[in-house]
Amino acid sequence: MKVLVTRRLPSRVIARLEERFDVDLHDGDVLPPDELRERVREAHGLICVLTDRIDGGVIDAAPQLKIIAAVAVGYDNIDVVHARSRGIVVTNTPDVLTGAVAEFTWGLILSVTRRITEGDRLVRAGGWKRWGLDFMLGAELSGKQLGILGMGRIGRAVAARAPAFGMTVAYHRGHHETRLKPGATAGGGTSLQARPVSFDELLVTSDVISIHTPLTPESRHIIDQRALARMKRTAYLINTSRGPVVDEAALAWAMRERLIAGAALDVYEKEPMVHPDLPGFDNVILAPHLGSATRETRTAMADLAVSNVLAVLGGQPPLTPV
Numbered sequence: 001m002k003v004l005v006t007r008r009l010p011s012r013v014i015a016r017l018e019e020r021f022d023v024d025l026h027d028g029d030v031l032p033p034d035e036l037r038e039r040v041r042e043a044h045g046l047i048c049v050l051t052d053r054i055d056g057g058v059i060d061a062a063p064q065l066k067i068i069a070a071v072a073v074g075y076d077n078i079d080v081v082h083a084r085s086r087g088i089v090v091t092n093t094p095d096v097l098t099g100a101v102a103e104f105t106w107g108l109i110l111s112v113t114r115r116i117t118e119g120d121r122l123v124r125a126g127g128w129k130r131w132g133l134d135f136m137l138g139a140e141l142s143g144k145q146l147g148i149l150g151m152g153r154i155g156r157a158v159a160a161r162a163p164a165f166g167m168t169v170a171y172h173r174g175h176h177e178t179r180l181k182p183g184a185t186a187g188g189g190t191s192l193q194a195r196p197v198s199f200d201e202l203l204v205t206s207d208v209i210s211i212h213t214p215l216t217p218e219s220r221h222i223i224d225q226r227a228l229a230r231m232k233r234t235a236y237l238i239n240t241s242r243g244p245v246v247d248e249a250a251l252a253w254a255m256r257e258r259l260i261a262g263a264a265l266d267v268y269e270k271e272p273m274v275h276p277d278l279p280g281f282d283n284v285i286l287a288p289h290l291g292s293a294t295r296e297t298r299t300a301m302a303d304l305a306v307s308n309v310l311a312v313l314g315g316q317p318p319l320t321p322v
């Protein structure tokens, strides 16, 4: 059987596939759609990344396809409904990246509230003159409220780290999420103290809002002009989920109008493009989609995708179906 892999994976992980299958490994940048359709034609398994658009055309070009294994937890780039209608299993890589994304989210929270990247730019540009009592003051986290939008695995892991910074947690979950049971653990055995609130209360009362919802028709542009206008003027917005959850033009407007204190984004509406106004704001951090980008986690993600392919093409149930 043949497996198409659209991006180089760690060699140890590829070796697991090569033991069992004829592997067609694309070793370059994003496969152009025509070439993707051509190369998937003979494939029984497809391992893809979030920059590959796996639409109905790609799926229909592959009559023998049994599994689409995403090396990502988000799968909004895959037409899952169409795949299911063809009996194709779709899998993702939950859990293995939760800790890495949570750590990165806290990195963004600390960087934007304490102006770390802004200060770094200033020093590099030779703009730092001397220490000053009121120089580059930021906002303290202790005693403030962290608002989590989307209380799935990653949202809970971010929330679980909040007590270390003296923050309380409120959350709002999308309608697709299963209810977080009171006292549920948030990983590492930590008991999570978090208050469920309405979307509006989350906006109005939070000092930092961190987005962890998947991209769905309901969550697209959920952070729009109206939502931004409801936030505290002293609040910060963090997005490590999917870019289109935030209306970037509305965010640029809110920054211009000083409606919020700052924002830190790891994801964008049209990656790798960024709304042209956003780089102009010192209080906006722009990261290049690095949430899960640790050596350990990316290897674990690739490993899990390969395990899913080995299972399904070996006649077993998938480990992590979407």
Ligand code: DGY
Residues within 6 Å of the ligand: 050, 071, 072, 073, 074, 075, 097, 241, 289, 290, 291, 292, 293
């Ligand atoms: C995911 O897994 O969905 C991430 O965005 C990739 O790093």
